[in-house]
Amino acid sequence: MFKIIQALASELQSQMIPFCQKLVQTPSAGGEEGDVARILMAELRRLDYDEVFSDEWGNVVGIIKGDAPGPKIMYNSHMDHVPPGEREKWADFDPFGGVIASLKTAKVDPAEQEDTRVIVGRGVADMKGTVASHVYTGALLKELRKRHGYVMRGDYILSSVVWEEAGEMLGTIKLMDETFKNRGIKVHASVCGEPTSLRLALGHRGRMELSFRVNGLAAHGSAPWRGVNAVNKAVKLIEAFEQTAEAEKKTDPDLGSTGYALCIIGCEPGANCIVPDVCNILYDRRFTPEESPRDMVAQAQRVIDKLAAEDKDFSASAKIKEYEHVTYTGKTIPIQNYKEAFKLDKNHPLARESAAALRALGHDSTFYYWDFGTDAPVTHVRHKIPTIGYSGLQEVYCHTPLERARLDWLEKSLAGNAAIYLKVSALEEEDLKL
Ligand SMILES: [Zn+2]
Structure with missing residues (x-):
């Protein structure tokens, strides 16, 4: 045959x-x-x-x-x-x-x-x-x-x-x-x-887009001490988050290790003479069968909580990135970006x-x-x-x-x-x- x-x-x-x-x-x-x-x-x-x-x-x-x-x-x-x-x-x-x-x-x-x-x-x-x-x-x-x-x-x-x-x-x-x-x-x-x-x-491995939003306080660029620069706070977050992600990564003998890659970073309003009050960061995360997207968000939240406890000006949130797509048949579908x-x-x-x-x-x-x-x-x-x-x-x-x-x-x-x-x-x- x-x-x-x-x-x-x-x-x-x-x-x-x-x-x-x-x-x-x-x-x-x-x-x-x-x-x-x-x-x-x-x-x-x-x-x-x-x-x-x-x-x-x-x-x-x-x-x-x-x-x-x-x-x-x-x-x-x-x-x-x-x-x-x-x-x-x-x-x-x-x-x-x-x-x-x-x-x-x-x-x-x-x-x-x-x-x-x-x-x-x-x-x-x-x-x-x-x-x-x-x-x-x-x-x-x-x-x-x-x-x-x-x-x-x-x-x-x-x-x-x-x-x-x-x-x-x-x-x-x-x-x-x-x-x-x-x-x-x-x-x-x-x-x-x-x-x-x-x-x-x-x-x-599993995959998800982990989205961070770091909040600051806008101020005139001539007097940054009056504001809280969200990008400076984001730098602290990136460092602390990657240290934790590295220390806690797991390895599957066939699929490989938990991964993290900073793919997109941007600030708002992103203009001359303005201390930014928002910084958005997007991580591509890969994970093993013993981990879940929920674990990834919880780990990010732990890092945020630790930084917030040490610094009263630190404020951030983490979530699975969501998108909305329109099909050629005209359906609009909101969806979270993750797969096990x-x-x-x-x-x-x-x-x-x-x-x-x-x-x-x-x-x-x-x-x-x-x-x-x-x-x-x-x-x-x-x-x-x-x-x-x-x-x-x-x-x-x-x-x-x-x-x-x-x-x-x-x-x-x-x-x-x-x-x-x-x-x-x-x-x-x-x-x-x-
Ligand atoms: Zn394909």
Whole structure:
């Protein structure tokens, strides 16, 4: 069966690649995914998926119903991408051209490179290449059934969501908490299609944006002693906070250590001759499975309380940063920017069978852990659905100029996704429980 999967993947490549180019040629920044969603739904219908719909927030879902009962497996991707950045850095390539070129491109170890054919364009590595691969994984399973008598267990569920890049998991949260819940769609395992260079990703640290506001008292710049300079107070806070964060950091043997990075700082009113009375600081915080966003805020509050006890002029607050996003369907959604750490045990049947599937194809079946965050905490942590990462895209090209996807790896990931489906859907729902 795995030989046949490989043959079908190379046959379907000739349809998958032009479809992927079309996705890249259709810009779809967060809140503007409408055109790509329509193209995606049209393709799912053309390929005869049993159910195709989009929800209130614009997430797209395609389902292929199995022939026999078995676990329902979701393949999750996102439709949005980051802005293309400076045009000159793309050299002769249009960021939305989606052309195929031969370029010196990284192998699994990014230090090693080789000339290979790639699609170039914003969003192709993060993650339109995966969207195309997931769409054609369904097509491959249907061909396997039609031509080779494959009895498909469970359901193949494709989901491609809006608003992932902002980091709050908005699209996947709405998909799982509301759309699937209201429609009674059950999922027993999930494959997250963020870049893994064809390996299997088993987790990442949690992430949150920690926002500090330091309060002062405005005064004329000629007489600063009459005010309290919020920036000077912020300097004390930064020092004390980073000392505490460093001293209290935890380490997970697989995911790494608690992290903190000061990313944005600004003051108000920020004008000549005025002692600022507000200083805003934003930290990117990463944390291990034994920590939570609540712990991060509590630690920041302890530092604030200590400084306030020592200095009557010190006043500050800390919270998880909140944003408001508008979907292309016109919904305004306020959301806190955090995601939990997630980790799938190496011995969990989802990890074991996914690795067996890749081995059966003769592919790399190495486990590894992402540096960045994904939407996997929604399924794995909040909904207790075991989740694994797998994709033929490369982390090293995400959010960069000359973003690209290797044609050979897109084909391999198509076979890999289908093989994972075969192996994992052969399990019982019970086996997959976390
Ligand atoms: Zn992504």
